[in-house]
Amino acid sequence: MAASTQKVSRYTPQEWRNLRLGLVFVSPWVLGFLIFTIYPLLSSLYYSLTRYDLLRPPVFLGVKNYATLFFDDPHFWNVMYNTLYYVGVSVPFGVAVAFLIANLLNSDVVGRSFFRGVIYIPSIVPAVASAMVWQFLMNVQYGAINGILRHFGLPIIPFLSNPGWAKPSLILVAIWAQGAAVVIFLAALQDVPRSLYEAATVDGANLWHRFRNVTVPLTSPIILFNLIMGLIVAFQEFTVPWLLTEGGPMNSTEFYLVHLYRNAFEYLRMGKASALAWILFLIIVSFTIVIFRSSARWVYYGGDK
Amino acid sequence: MTSIASESRTAPAPKYHYDSGRRWQTFLLEFAKYAILIPLTISFAFPLYWMISSALKVDSQVFTVPPILLPYPIHPENFIEGWQVLPFTRYAVNSVVFYTVPAVVFTVLSSTVVAYGFSRLRWPGRDTMFWLVVMTMMLPWAVTMVPLFITFKWLGWLDTYRPLVVPALFSHPYIVFLLRQFFMTLPEELSDAARIDGATEFGILFRIILPLTKPALAVVALFRFLWAWNDYLGPLIYLRDQNRYPLALGIEQLSNRANDIGNFSNGLPYLMAVSTLVALPIIVTFFFAQRTFIEGISVTGLKG
Numbered sequence: 001m002a003a004s005t006q007k008v009s010r011y012t013p014q015e016w017r018n019l020r021l022g023l024v025f026v027s028p029w030v031l032g033f034l035i036f037t038i039y040p041l042l043s044s045l046y047y048s049l050t051r052y053d054l055l056r057p058p059v060f061l062g063v064k065n066y067a068t069l070f071f072d073d074p075h076f077w078n079v080m081y082n083t084l085y086y087v088g089v090s091v092p093f094g095v096a097v098a099f100l101i102a103n104l105l106n107s108d109v110v111g112r113s114f115f116r117g118v119i120y121i122p123s124i125v126p127a128v129a130s131a132m133v134w135q136f137l138m139n140v141q142y143g144a145i146n147g148i149l150r151h152f153g154l155p156i157i158p159f160l161s162n163p164g165w166a167k168p169s170l171i172l173v174a175i176w177a178q179g180a181a182v183v184i185f186l187a188a189l190q191d192v193p194r195s196l197y198e199a200a201t202v203d204g205a206n207l208w209h210r211f212r213n214v215t216v217p218l219t220s221p222i223i224l225f226n227l228i229m230g231l232i233v234a235f236q237e238f239t240v241p242w243l244l245t246e247g248g249p250m251n252s253t254e255f256y257l258v259h260l261y262r263n264a265f266e267y268l269r270m271g272k273a274s275a276l277a278w279i280l281f282l283i284i285v286s287f288t289i290v291i292f293r294s295s296a297r298w299v300y301y302g303g304d305k
Numbered sequence: 306m307t308s309i310a311s312e313s314r315t316a317p318a319p320k321y322h323y324d325s326g327r328r329w330q331t332f333l334l335e336f337a338k339y340a341i342l343i344p345l346t347i348s349f350a351f352p353l354y355w356m357i358s359s360a361l362k363v364d365s366q367v368f369t370v371p372p373i374l375l376p377y378p379i380h381p382e383n384f385i386e387g388w389q390v391l392p393f394t395r396y397a398v399n400s401v402v403f404y405t406v407p408a409v410v411f412t413v414l415s416s417t418v419v420a421y422g423f424s425r426l427r428w429p430g431r432d433t434m435f436w437l438v439v440m441t442m443m444l445p446w447a448v449t450m451v452p453l454f455i456t457f458k459w460l461g462w463l464d465t466y467r468p469l470v471v472p473a474l475f476s477h478p479y480i481v482f483l484l485r486q487f488f489m490t491l492p493e494e495l496s497d498a499a500r501i502d503g504a505t506e507f508g509i510l511f512r513i514i515l516p517l518t519k520p521a522l523a524v525v526a527l528f529r530f531l532w533a534w535n536d537y538l539g540p541l542i543y544l545r546d547q548n549r550y551p552l553a554l555g556i557e558q559l560s561n562r563a564n565d566i567g568n569f570s571n572g573l574p575y576l577m578a579v580s581t582l583v584a585l586p587i588i589v590t591f592f593f594a595q596r597t598f599i600e601g602i603s604v605t606g607l608k609g
Contacts, residue, residue: 010429011429015428018426018427018428019428019429019430021428021506022422022426022427022428022431023422024422025418025419025422025426025506026419026422026434028415028418028474029419029475029476029478032472032474032475032476033437033441033475035475036449036453036472036475037441037444037449039452039456040448040452040456041452043455043456044448044449044452047452047455101342101345104338104341104342105342107338109339113595115342116599117592117595118349119345119346120591120598121353121588121591122349122352122353124535124587124591124598125353125535125584125588126534126535126537126552126553126583126587127535127537128535128556128557128580128583129556129580129581129583129584130352130584132356132556132560132577132580133352133353133356134352136355136359136573136576137355141368142367142368144355147371147372148372151370151371176349179349180602183603184603186603187599187602187603207334232443232445235445236446236447238537239538243537243557243560256447260447260451261538264454265454270451274452277447277448277450280448281447288443
């Protein structure tokens with residue numbers, strides 16, 4: 001018996017022991033992966049094919065939830081537009097701003113860690129607390145920003161009460177909380193060898209050339225990383241729009257997760273919410289794949305790859 | 306992702322000795338740098354400054370044009386009065402005792418063991434499985450939100466902190482990733498010597514590896530603390546009973562009162578005061594552990 005197992009097995013007894021030991025150590029993750037990732041993924045796929053309000057057992061509907069969302073629910077396309085607008089502006093713009101700030105901080109700046117600290121702190125402050133301040137700051141009647149504008153006789157800005165302004169306002173809040181990306185960029189910039197800049201300068205490269213041909217290529221893997229992480233976070237933005245605008249005015253900030261939350265936990269449409277979740281999942285995966293694919297053309301991984 | 310950014314590794318000043326035209330250009334660049342950086346930093350700091358300064362005002366100092374930048378007289382009693390509008394002490398206890406502390410302890414313990422298995426042990430399939438861990442880092446949490454709610458409801462765990470802390474027993478992919486990076490930097494000879502002496506792998510982990518990775522443990526504990534302290538959506542989904550609310554939900558409750566201007570005086574200063582008190586532990590921790598924060602996000606891109 002033992003001999004036959006050994007013949008079939010690709011592993012030596014020592015390797016089997018190592019495998020067993022390794023699995024014992026990673027077993028919390030394996031169990032967690034099965035319970036909190038695989039099972040929910042599969043059951044959410046099943047619920048997305050049903051009507052389920054938690055009170056009565058799920059009723060199987062086939063792909064009706066998806067069909068209704070795509071072809072018979074103008075609200076869904078509005079949510080999709082809002083979300084793509086938010087992601088499409090806040091992510092590239094946020095990454096660009098973070099990269100610019102990091103580059104400024106990477107030159108010899110007096111008090112760099114002070115600047116970095118001030119820019120980083122908003123990203124770690126509880127989102128609820130910052131939502132409260134921004135709601136106050138952006139208020140039309142008694143907000144500080146409009147108070148200053150009014151003092152100088154300038155027209156006031158209806159940040160959160162006008163459908164045209166609401167999305168840009170929320171994007172502003174998101175960019176304000178971009179400090180983590182700045183710190184990541186700064187760490188990457190400090191790894192760019194000085195000698196490359198010196199060599200480029202000797203060759204007559206000006207500031208823009210050095211930025212374009214040294215800085216950007218050498219930090220492009222981190223740009224890719226920040227783009228993808230920013231994308232995943234932005235597609236699932238919830239707290240700030242929920243607290244600041246509750247999806248309004250006129251549904252202009254009804255972003256994907258706000259809509260999903262509403263369907264699941266206010267209307268108890270678990271089936272529809274699951275279908276929404278799966279659509280979002282597929283959107284995020286395809287965006288990530290597209291960016292990864294395109295990265296072959298613009299990301300520089302050193303000489304060996 | 307990248308190596309650790311250290312404070313000391315500031316880039317040396319470029320030493321270009323060129324003609325005066327060049328020098329003029331350098332001066333302009335220096336000027337432009339600060340001309341961008343200083344207003345930018347002020348705008349980043351302003352909302353939090355506004356939170357703290359408004360916390361020290363009374364209504365008559367809030368509703369003015371132009372806004373009062375430096376309130377006088379100040380009203381520090383808002384911090385106490387605002388805190389007492391709702392049972393914030395209870396919310397704070399809930400946040401700390403039922404959420405933050407167990408979440409940190411569970412996550413750090415389980416992730417340490419898992420990260421050890423993915424770094425200091427050699428076993429077939431290890432790297433393939435670790436690739437799966439990395440994949441789960443990119444999984445949108447929105448997908449698992451609904452089915453997990455259904456499961457936890459079925460278990461009768463609604464209105465408890467169990468849905469928020471029990472998953473922490475099963476490690477967290479970001480934290481596993483970060484700890485693995487740190488564990489891999491330790492020389493293999495450390496473990497080999499202990500193995501020859503007959504130490505078990507658990508013994509090696511807890512007696513040799515962990516004492517050497519205290520800074521890394523501080524980083525991950527800090528970030529886990531941050532996530533739990535700042536979490537809003539999780540408690541919003543699972544907690545209904547107001548007596549069980551954490552601070553994040555307490556602030557939202559207070560904001561409903563504060564925006565009822567006319568019926569509730571000093572509502573906005575109270576709201577700003579409580580928001581300040583809830584943000585304060587984070588800001589203070591940042592000042593004391595700035596390097597820990599910076600290292601943590603520089604290594605893995607952990608977000609706040």
